[in-house]
Amino acid sequence: MAGPxxxxxxxxxxxxxxATARLATLxxxxxxxxxxxxxxxxxxxxxxxxxLDVPLAxxxxxxxxxxxxxxxxxxxxxxxPGLDTPVVDTYWIVGDHHVDDLRDRIVDGSVxxxxxxxxxxxxxxxxxxxxxxxxxxxxxYGSRYGSPAAVARAMLKACFSPTRLCWEGTHxxxxxxxxxxxTLRCRDGRTIHGARLxxxxxxxxxxxxxxxxxxxxxxxxxxxxxxHVERVPEAGSPVLMxxxxxxxxxxRTDERRWILSFASDDWDCPPEPSRLAISSAxxxxxxxxxxRYVPSFAEHLHSGRVFCDAYAPDRTPVVAPxxxxxxxxxxxxxxxxxxxxxxxxxxxLELIGAHPTPTPTGxxxxxxx
Ligand SMILES: Cc1cc2nc3c(=O)[nH]c(=O)nc-3n(C[C@H](O)[C@H](O)[C@H](O)COP(=O)(O)OP(=O)(O)OC[C@H]3O[C@@H](n4cnc5c(N)ncnc54)[C@H](O)[C@@H]3O)c2cc1C
Numbered sequence: 001m002a003g004p005x006x007x008x009x010x011x012x013x014x015x016x017x018x019a020t021a022r023l024a025t026l027x028x029x030x031x032x033x034x035x036x037x038x039x040x041x042x043x044x045x046x047x048x049x050x051x052l053d054v055p056l057a058x059x060x061x062x063x064x065x066x067x068x069x070x071x072x073x074x075x076x077x078x079x080x081p082g083l084d085t086p087v088v089d090t091y092w093i094v095g096d097h098h099v100d101d102l103r104d105r106i107v108d109g110s111v112x113x114x115x116x117x118x119x120x121x122x123x124x125x126x127x128x129x130x131x132x133x134x135x136x137x138x139x140x141y142g143s144r145y146g147s148p149a150a151v152a153r154a155m156l157k158a159c160f161s162p163t164r165l166c167w168e169g170t171h172x173x174x175x176x177x178x179x180x181x182x183t184l185r186c187r188d189g190r191t192i193h194g195a196r197l198x199x200x201x202x203x204x205x206x207x208x209x210x211x212x213x214x215x216x217x218x219x220x221x222x223x224x225x226x227x228h229v230e231r232v233p234e235a236g237s238p239v240l241m242x243x244x245x246x247x248x249x250x251x252r253t254d255e256r257r258w259i260l261s262f263a264s265d266d267w268d269c270p271p272e273p274s275r276l277a278i279s280s281a282x283x284x285x286x287x288x289x290x291x292r293y294v295p296s297f298a299e300h301l302h303s304g305r306v307f308c309d310a311y312a313p314d315r316t317p318v319v320a321p322x323x324x325x326x327x328x329x330x331x332x333x334x335x336x337x338x339x340x341x342x343x344x345x346x347x348x349l350e351l352i353g354a355h356p357t358p359t360p361t362g363x364x365x366x367x368x369x
Pocket of ligand 1: 011012013014015016017036037038039040042043044045046047048049050051052053148170171172173200201202203204208209224225226261305306307308309331333334335336337338339340
């Protein structure tokens with residue numbers, strides 16, 4: 001029986017699969033690597049993602065994941081040409097009764113009221129900012145943003161060599177374990193033999209052939225949408241967070257517009273672009289935030305973006321063996337899969353025994369939101 005064709009196969013070329021591939025090549029430059037995707041490199045959720053990386057955690061497990069991601073982002077930035085993730089100043093509109101909550105949720109960073117000078121600068125960018133009684137503007141540090149699809153493609157490009165490949169348009173339909181590792185059977189008739197496997201299928205995590213009884217039964221697919229503010233942000237514009245509304249205005253200077261991210265409430269959506277749309281309820285919800293706080297932006301809200309993401313209870317992503325050792329299923333990033341991608345990738349590699357410095361507690365410790 002011939003040996004496996006690849007030391008590591010990664011299914012999914014979104015930001016999570018790409019981060020896994022890139023870290024693996026930095027840890028094991030001699031490995032034969034294959035990344036496969038049913039679509040294009042750059043992903044599906046990653047393709048439409050807003051791309052904000054803010055060091056925010058809802059609980060202790062997310063806190064660990066933020067720290068692990070920060071470290072892995074550092075490794076990736078050093079080792080990947082063209083990985084563009086600029087720092088962005090971050091301001092929060094928050095009510096008095098939530099200030100302690102905000103302070104608790106920022107990881108390893110200071111949070112304090114914006115100075116008068118900073119408030120002036122904000123009004124120069126956003127026009128009049130309308131605060132209700134008891135609401136204040138705070139500032140925090142340590143946020144970055146990027147185009148998740150461009151980041152994914154930069155990481156994959158840095159991997160490529162004659163023995164490190166990415167096959168787009170390759171839909172994996174079946175997974176089988178065998179004595180030498182595993183075999184993937186693809187819709188185009190090809191079979192892939194590998195020794196180690198990381199599956200990062202984004203919102204297809206609950207679909208065949210990955211769905212596992214028990215492991216994913218509480219994972220649900222939720223629509224994620226954002227509107228575009230068709231105004232060109234000046235270089236150095238800050239992000240404005242609406243803490244109690246789970247919303248933010250992010251200057252995407254690379255797209256020459258702002259993105260208004262907000263929480264859509266549509267659950268159990270199919271991960272099919274043709275069946276997902278921004279609804280009138282979505283638009284009304286987004287407009288209510290802008291009209292209330294930064295009314296001068298409202299008239300520029302025209303287009304938008306929509307897809308979906310897999311959400312886990314407590315927003316705790318899944319990093320688990322797919323089927324015994326050397327195989328991992330990773331995802332259910334719960335709307336935070338861009339900022340958590342490097343940390344989750346690092347955990348997945350640790351789980352399959354491909355990490356250079358495994359932690360004593362193992363990868364499943366306290367990870368995820
Ligand atoms: C509008 C929007 C805004 C968002 N904003 C933010 C944000 O500001 N910050 C943040 O951190 N997160 C944000 N998110 C969430 C984040 O984008 C996702 O969590 C993240 O992109 C998931 O990355 P992924 O690589 O796991 O999935 P994807 O990008 O979906 O990639 C998965 C890939 O797997 C492939 N695949 C699936 N099944 C198979 C198969 N059987 N065979 C072969 N290939 C397969 C798919 O084709 C796809 O390319 C946002 C999401 C959306 C939709």
